[in-house]
Structures are given as structure tokens and as C-alpha cells.
Amino acid sequence: MEFTSLLNTSLNLNTKPLRFLDESPAQKQEVVESSFTIGLERNSATLKEERGALVEEINRVNAENKKLTEILTVMCENYNELRNQLAEHQTSNNNNNNHGGVLLEDSNNNNITASKKRKADQTNIINSNNNNNNVGNSESSSSDEDSSKKLPREEIVKAKISRVFVRTESSSDSSLIVKDGYQWRKYGQKVTRDNPCPRAYFKCSFAPTCPVKKKVQRSIEDQSIVVATYEGEHNHSHQLSKNETNSTSLSSTAPSISVVDNLAKKTKQSKEDARSSNSKGKIDSSPQQQQQLQHYLVEQMASTLTKDPNFKAALAAAISGKFLSSAK
């Protein structure tokens, strides 16, 4: 992921600022007692020398703490800067998002419907699958998806489900069309109990053997929003845009990932444009997309930091050093 490469979290700090940080309390106690006993026998010059070394060590730890704080401050500033840019773009594009605005539902968001107990187990399976596999792609498992109930357990785990929110111009039932670059054949329509708006069922018709299905239904809360639920993985290449396909996987989540990837690229490009030409370039993404990207970036930052052993060690050393200095 390109964001990982942008964030160099290798702080290059001394992860062992104090020798006794790695020692157990009993060992520390032993060190202190032995030092005390030996110190009685030593002359004052030796004691002063050891004290000086300790003070030097403490100063070094404090300097590292300061360095850590500065780095964290810079990171926070960068994050705030990015967030402000997102807010700007949300404001500037707020009026242009009545058509084609896409929002990806969070993987743990159950805000649509969750009234069916019989799907709870399957949902949990899919949720855990998504949680294990997702790398911030905002895929979601739906709590009201039933088509997977016919699948064997292995296939249930494999079946990837993503949900995309698309804002349309009109709230008429005739516009249950989500343009995602694939060709779909409608094979059914049903009025569900939870939502008076009919739910349309589509199959991918680009490849005869493609198992991907799509369900499209207007949101019960906001009928200008169409909820498209994708199930399965495409076993063929993207139909319309080969370029976009190259940057995404050939799964049912391709629209989702594509949206996130494009947003990431656009935001990166926007940041560069803003620096070079005082942000004369505009991003044509919706507030929902920006919000998703914001979540995505935060997750990436957190993920990158937590995966970096250097950062973990430095943070642990800094906290330990803070405790030791404050205990004196």
C-alpha cells in the first residue's frame, strides 16, 4: 500500500535507554542493594562518577522522550492537515454529489437492518472473515444477507460481501441502477418486510460463469440513497476500465476497493497540487467518499504504527523512562 511507504515510522531510537529496564523488579532490587553495599565501601570519587553516569543516562532518556514527542506532534499536524483538506473538499463538492456519490459501509456497521436471528451465525462468520482479510478496504458484511445460507460453510467463509451506498438524483423506484462498470442482468425483484422499497436482484452477465450477485434497494432512511450489496468474486476482468482493473483485485469488492484506491490517489495528488499551485485542483469525490478515505487513512496510520516494532519498542522505552524519571 502506498501510504505505508509514505509513513516512515522507523524512529531509529535507542530502544534500551536503561540497562535495568529489561530486568525484573527483584533484579532491580538486587542491583540497588548491591550498589548500596558496595557504595559504602567505595570512596566518594567513585560514587560521584556513578552518579554522573546515571544523570547522563537520564538526560539522554529525556532527550529521546522529547524527540518522540516532536515526532508525534509532527504526525498529528500532518493528520490534521489532511483532515482539513478533506473538510475543504467536502465543502467544495457538497453540491455536486447528488449523483454517483458512493459510501462504503463500515465492516461493523449494522445500521441497515438486523432483525433476523437466523442470519446471526452466518453474519458472524462473514464478519470474522472480513475482519481477518480486510486491509482497510471498508468492506462490509451485511446482517440481512440471505443468499449465503445455501452455501456450504467453506463457501460462506469465502463469499465476500461488500455494500456500496450510491446517492441518486431521484427517489423513484425506476432508478435502481448502480453503475459500477460491470454488466448485470436482473433476475428478480422482491418487496421485503423491512423496507417498502422493492429489492432488485442482479447477476453478473458479463461472464456466464461469474458467480457474483448484486442486490439493490433504496435506503429506508433516505430514499435518495441506493444500497447495493455485492456477493461473491468476479472470475473475469473488469469490463469497462482496464486501467482501473489493474489497480484492483478481481473480486466482488472491486468497486469498493476501486473507490478507496481512487480516493487515495486523488487525495495524494490533491495534496501535491495544493503544495505546488495553492490547491487549484479540485477533487470530485463526495463527502461520503472523503469520510471513508479519512477512516481508511486513520486505519492505515494506526496499522502502520502498530506493526512497526521499532515504534513499539521506542514507545515502550519512552513510557518506561517517563515512569522512572517521575518516580524520582
Added chain:
DNA sequence: CGTCTTTGACCTGCGC
């Protein structure tokens, strides 16, 4: 004429 959409019927799983 081929393709796509519509829509009622049927299938399946789950709760009681």
C-alpha cells in the same frame, strides 16, 4: 429476432 425486464410462482431455511 435476440436481449433484457417484469412478475407471479416456487424453493428453501428458520422460528414457533
Added chain:
DNA sequence: GCGCAGGTCAAAGACG
């Protein structure tokens, strides 16, 4: 076992 609800099938119609 029955009823309910969601999902799927397939015949019929629409359309280019």
C-alpha cells in the same frame, strides 16, 4: 408440521 420471509426461477412482454 406449518407459516413466514427472502431468494430464485422462468414464462411473458417490452424494446431496439
